């Protein structure tokens with residue numbers, strides 16, 4: 001893997017260009033708007049610039065989407081007093097120094113014990129706690145679908161946590177349901193909506209009429225849940 005990059009001036013602004021063994025040019029826009037290019041080792045710069053020019057409208061659209069998303073979701077702080085959501089409820093952080101690092105949920109507080117109270121350390125402690133909780137909560141909720149899947153001759157759903165910037169979940173053919181660990185911040189109603197949605201994809205991979213009919217059948221109030229998930233800003 002090559003991690004060094006060069007800066008390239010393109011019609012869509014400055015880009016970071018990396019080279020790799022891949023066969024085609026990969027163009028992506030990162031959440032902060034950075035244009036990221038990964039080109040085949042031998043690809044000529046003119047060719048790269050021409051391809052970026054062709055995708056200019058798409059790049060602008062991606063940037064606008066991230067801007068909207070970032071404006072809706074102000075950066076989370078990791079200091080005492082900051083609020084964080086867990087299962088749809090707001091909690092305040094209480095950062096404590098101690099030798100046994102860990103996170104405890106008590107009353108309306110998330111007590112985060114760290115060795116040094118730098119924001120990075122607090123963020124890491126809290127993120128690994130969220131991940132553990134996500135794994136536990138999502139597994140339990142997904143397990144409730146095992147009988148339903150067996151009855152409908154679908155593979156047994158298995159959980160995989162996967163960080164995603166724009167999606168809460170995805171379903172793979174073999175029964176793997178990928179869920180965004182950040183979803184643990186949302187309420188149980190919303191988590192169950194995402195799981196039901198992905199389980200329906202095990203039967204109907206696309207968003208066709210059959211898919212929505214099945215979802216409405218197993219979760220009649222899915223629209224309210226979806227709206228709630230979207231408005232919670234998480």
Ligand SMILES: [Zn+2]
Pocket residue numbers: 197201207
């Ligand atoms: Zn879907």
